[in-house]
Amino acid sequence: MVVRSLKQLLRAKTRIMDFTKPETVLDLQNIRDELIKMEDSIIFKFIERSHFPTCPSVYRKNDPKLPIPNFDGSFLDWALLQMEIAHSQLRRFESPDETPFFPDKIRKPILPSINYPQVLASYAPLVNYNGKIKQVYEHEIVPLISKCDADQPENYGSVATRDIDALQSLSRRIHFGKFVAEAKFRNDEELYTSLIRKKDVNGIVKHITNAAVEEKILERLTKKAEVYGVDPTSSSGERRITPEYLVKIYKEYVIPLTKEVEVDYLMRRLDEQ
Numbered sequence: 001m002v003v004r005s006l007k008q009l010l011r012a013k014t015r016i017m018d019f020t021k022p023e024t025v026l027d028l029q030n031i032r033d034e035l036i037k038m039e040d041s042i043i044f045k046f047i048e049r050s051h052f053p054t055c056p057s058v059y060r061k062n063d064p065k066l067p068i069p070n071f072d073g074s075f076l077d078w079a080l081l082q083m084e085i086a087h088s089q090l091r092r093f094e095s096p097d098e099t100p101f102f103p104d105k106i107r108k109p110i111l112p113s114i115n116y117p118q119v120l121a122s123y124a125p126l127v128n129y130n131g132k133i134k135q136v137y138e139h140e141i142v143p144l145i146s147k148c149d150a151d152q153p154e155n156y157g158s159v160a161t162r163d164i165d166a167l168q169s170l171s172r173r174i175h176f177g178k179f180v181a182e183a184k185f186r187n188d189e190e191l192y193t194s195l196i197r198k199k200d201v202n203g204i205v206k207h208i209t210n211a212a213v214e215e216k217i218l219e220r221l222t223k224k225a226e227v228y229g230v231d232p233t234s235s236s237g238e239r240r241i242t243p244e245y246l247v248k249i250y251k252e253y254v255i256p257l258t259k260e261v262e263v264d265y266l267m268r269r270l271d272e273q
């Protein structure tokens with residue numbers, strides 16, 4: 001009897017989001033646990049980027065230092081597009097938690113489809129904030145997380161690969177707002193239906209906001225940045241990612257953009273029924 005209940009306890013504790021099981025995907029606690037795990041990947045990706053200077057040429061459209069034949073865009077745009085073309089063929093964007101930066105240019109997978117059960121509304125892929133995420137990343141986040149303000153041609157490739165990793169993690173985190181929104185909608189359909197009918201954006205923002213959860217996120221990030229952001233082997237204790245910058249990035253960009261995704265998703269939610 002004791003053994004059985006212990007097993008049950010373990011099972012309950014190890015419940016995680018599984019995209020083939022809709023009931024695990026729309027459990028708000030599972031979603032929040034996943035968001036917590038994503039904090040670690042985002043911090044580590046920022047740390048990887050922080051070893052390099054800003055390298056503005058990487059983000060400049062058609063920069064003469066980085067000529068790319070038959071391409072209209074920045075070096076990062078080009079690199080990200082090549083990566084998405086490869087990843088699309090590996091089935092990356094079939095997963096409902098992945099949102100491409102170039103939805104019109106990706107390819108069909110080489111691998112057979114998984115046919116995930118549909119948990120989000122059918123328009124979910126159209127809720128795509130990647131343009132805005134890239135804008136914010138290049139203009140606001142890179143200057144905060146780079147080692148210094150400088151161009152370093154020998155590291156353009158390394159910078160672009162670090163940027164792609166960071167952008168993909170940020171995109172996944174921010175677009176998780178769709179799962180949060182769907183879970184909240186199903187938990188209180190009456191309330192959200194009435195707010196959506198009235199097009200009451202402020203009311204929706206008020207109801208999706210949980211100040212206590214946000215405060216906890218910022219507290220946890222401060223602690224994580226203190227631990228991960230310092231190289232324990234470095235005698236000078238030099239900081240790589242400071243708690244101050246990490247909190248600023250979450251408070252000013254990551255959480256507000258997640259909420260924007262939630263609101264956008266919810267505002268269209270009644271068209272689906």
Ligand SMILES: O=C(O)C(=O)C[C@]1(C(=O)O)C=C[C@@H](O)C=C1
Nearest residue numbers: 180208209210211213214255258
């Ligand atoms: O956890 C939630 O309820 C969310 O809506 C996600 C999130 C976030 O971005 O982490 C956004 C808004 C809430 O105020 C709290 C947290």
